[in-house]
Amino acid sequence: MFKIQTLNNISRNGLDRLPANLYSVANEVAAPDAVLVRSADMHKAPIAASVKAIARAGAGTNNIPVTDLSARGVPVFNAPGANANAVKELVVAGMLLAARNIADALGFVRDLDASGDLHHKVEAEKKRFVGTELAGKTLGVVGLGAIGVKVANAAYALGMRVIGFDPHMTVDGAWQLSAEVAKAGSLAELFAASDYLTFHVPLNDKTRGAFGAQALESVRPGIVLLNFAREGIVDAAALRKGLADGRIGRYVSDFPEADLLGDPRVIALPHLGASTGEAEENCALMVVDQLRDFLEHGNVRNS
Numbered sequence: 573m574f575k576i577q578t579l580n581n582i583s584r585n586g587l588d589r590l591p592a593n594l595y596s597v598a599n600e601v602a603a604p605d606a607v608l609v610r611s612a613d614m615h616k617a618p619i620a621a622s623v624k625a626i627a628r629a630g631a632g633t634n635n636i637p638v639t640d641l642s643a644r645g646v647p648v649f650n651a652p653g654a655n656a657n658a659v660k661e662l663v664v665a666g667m668l669l670a671a672r673n674i675a676d677a678l679g680f681v682r683d684l685d686a687s688g689d690l691h692h693k694v695e696a697e698k699k700r701f702v703g704t705e706l707a708g709k710t711l712g713v714v715g716l717g718a719i720g721v722k723v724a725n726a727a728y729a730l731g732m733r734v735i736g737f738d739p740h741m742t743v744d745g746a747w748q749l750s751a752e753v754a755k756a757g758s759l760a761e762l763f764a765a766s767d768y769l770t771f772h773v774p775l776n777d778k779t780r781g782a783f784g785a786q787a788l789e790s791v792r793p794g795i796v797l798l799n800f801a802r803e804g805i806v807d808a809a810a811l812r813k814g815l816a817d818g819r820i821g822r823y824v825s826d827f828p829e830a831d832l833l834g835d836p837r838v839i840a841l842p843h844l845g846a847s848t849g850e851a852e853e854n855c856a857l858m859v860v861d862q863l864r865d866f867l868e869h870g871n872v873r874n875s
């Protein structure tokens with residue numbers, strides 16, 4: 573019997589793939605054989621010596637001490653691409669939220685006083701929410717992996733011009749693009765040409781602060797910055813400076829930051845990129861299959 577510890581809620585359909593005659597699954601487990609995790613930070617507590625594998629029901633593994641585990645011979649399985657569609661859809665929503673002032677407009681309607689002439693109140697105020705269209709604007713995509721490619725295609729379908737940068741982009745990756753993605757020669761070139769800029773890279777030593785003081789020097793004034801990847805990819809000091817002097821027009825992110833709460837130029841969501849029933853199920857199924865293959869047959873896939 574394999575003992576599996578779950579550190580987050582994992583999709584039921586994924587857990588159902590673990591047959592009860594072979595697996596016991598619980599939140600609190602003494603000496604687990606494996607851990608199923610989503611975003612819980614595993615850097616904070618020691619990982620039991622009994623653990624033979626970690627399964628991350630998502631793409632990013634920065635919440636897991638992968639290097640230490642590798643040294644112990646413990647594979648970390650993840651689910652690249654399994655939630656890419658969900659993230660793509662939220663990035664499109666993020667661009668629209670910014671372009672059409674949707675968050676502010678919703679706040680205005682929510683706070684309307686129902687008494688009196690509602691129609692008149694709306695007509696008097698709606699000018700404040702006049703937006704811009706995405707069609708014809710340029711989206712810069714940093715990272716053309718599973719998510720970046722989908723975002724590029726969706727933006728193209730909305731009539732945007734798309735430019736991309738990914739030092740690792742292969743011919744195999746490129747065929748998935750239906751968008752005519754012009755390849756920027758450098759990040760500075762991409763920053764300078766973008767009206768909207770979105771990051772789809774993992775957080776690591778190479779990408780931390782990928783948007784920093786230098787990047788800020790090359791952006792188009794009023795650029796809309798989207799971060800649905802990881803906090804830390806956009807340098808906090810550069811972000812604050814850019815928002816203060818208007819070089820960054822809007823910051824749309826999937827990570828609320830304490831000192832930006834309440835800033836009208838910031839639209840922040842509570843890390844919802846992968847939070848759809850479909851994505852949660854896809855991720856859970858993908859990693860549970862890998863985990864079973866490893867625990868039952870010793871096969872290591874995608875670690």
Ligand code: MLT
Pocket residue numbers: 610611629630631632633655843845846847
């Ligand atoms: C990911 O890296 O895929 C996301 O952070 C998934 C999640 O929200 O759990």
